[in-house]
Amino acid sequence: MIEKIYTIPVNEVFTAKPCSCPLCAMKERFEQDRIDYVLGPALMEPDVRTATNEKGFCPRHYAMLFNSHKNSVGLGLLTNTYIETVQKKLSGGMRHRSDKDLAAALEKMNSSCFICDQLNFTMDRYIDVIYWQYANDKDFRQLFREQDGFCLEHFRQLCARAKKGLPGKMKGEFMNDLCNVQSRKLAELQADVDWFTKKFDYRYKDEPWNNSKDAVQRSIQFLKGKVELN
Ligand SMILES: [Zn+2]
Ligand SMILES: [Zn+2]
Numbered sequence: 001m002i003e004k005i006y007t008i009p010v011n012e013v014f015t016a017k018p019c020s021c022p023l024c025a026m027k028e029r030f031e032q033d034r035i036d037y038v039l040g041p042a043l044m045e046p047d048v049r050t051a052t053n054e055k056g057f058c059p060r061h062y063a064m065l066f067n068s069h070k071n072s073v074g075l076g077l078l079t080n081t082y083i084e085t086v087q088k089k090l091s092g093g094m095r096h097r098s099d100k101d102l103a104a105a106l107e108k109m110n111s112s113c114f115i116c117d118q119l120n121f122t123m124d125r126y127i128d129v130i131y132w133q134y135a136n137d138k139d140f141r142q143l144f145r146e147q148d149g150f151c152l153e154h155f156r157q158l159c160a161r162a163k164k165g166l167p168g169k170m171k172g173e174f175m176n177d178l179c180n181v182q183s184r185k186l187a188e189l190q191a192d193v194d195w196f197t198k199k200f201d202y203r204y205k206d207e208p209w210n211n212s213k214d215a216v217q218r219s220i221q222f223l224k225g226k227v228e229l230n
Helices: 004-016 022-039 046-055 059-067 072-096 099-110 114-136 138-145 152-160 168-198 215-224
Strands: none
Touching: 004 022, 004 114, 004 138, 022 059, 022 072, 022 114, 022 152, 046 072, 046 114, 059 072, 059 114, 072 099, 114 138, 114 152, 114 168, 138 168, 152 168, 152 215, 168 215
8 A cells, every 4th residue: 555645635626626737736745844954853853964965955956955044053064074075076076086086976976966856756666656546546537637738847757657557458547637637737728828919910900918928938837847937
C-alpha cells in the first residue's frame, strides 16, 4: 500500500480540480513545505546541514528561500557554511586536481539541489499514486478525466512511466483518457489564442474579447507549468 503522505495530496488536489496542471499544484505545495522545513526545524539538524552544505540549492529554490523572508538569519547561517564547504572543495581541488577534475567537481556542485532531490523523489511517488488510484478506483478515474490538463513536462512524465506503473489492461484506457484531457484543453486554448490575435485585426475590433484577453498567459502556463509572468 502506498503511504498516506503521498495519497493525501494527490486526492486533495484532484478533487479540487485546479484550473491548471494538478501536478504543478502538488509541486508547489511540496516546495513550499520544504522551504518552511529548511528554514525551520532542519536548520539545527546536523544531518540536514551536512546535506545542504554538500548539495546547495538550485537558482529557483535559493531564490524561493530568500524571497520567503521567513528566516533571514537562518538563511545566512546556511549560506555561510555552504560557502565554507565550496571553499574547502576549491582549495582541495587546486592542490590535487587537474583543471578538468575541478571543472567536473564544480559541475557536480552546480547541478545539485537539496530541495530538488526531495522534490523529484516525491513527484515520482505522486505519479505512482495516480497510476495506482486510476487502476483501482473508478471514482478517481472519473476525476482524472475531469482535470483541466497537464503541463507538457508532467504530461511527459505521466506518459513515460505508464507502462511500468499500470497493469497492462489499464494502460490503453489511461493513455486514451490522458490524451483526451490534453487535446480538449489544447483545443480550448488554441481557440482563445486565435481569437486574441484576430482582435488586433480592424475587422474584429468591435467584437467582444470573450475569454481571450489572457489567452497567451494561460497558454504559456499550460504548456510550461507555473512560470512567473508580469
Ligand atoms: Zn505540471
Ligand atoms: Zn532545486
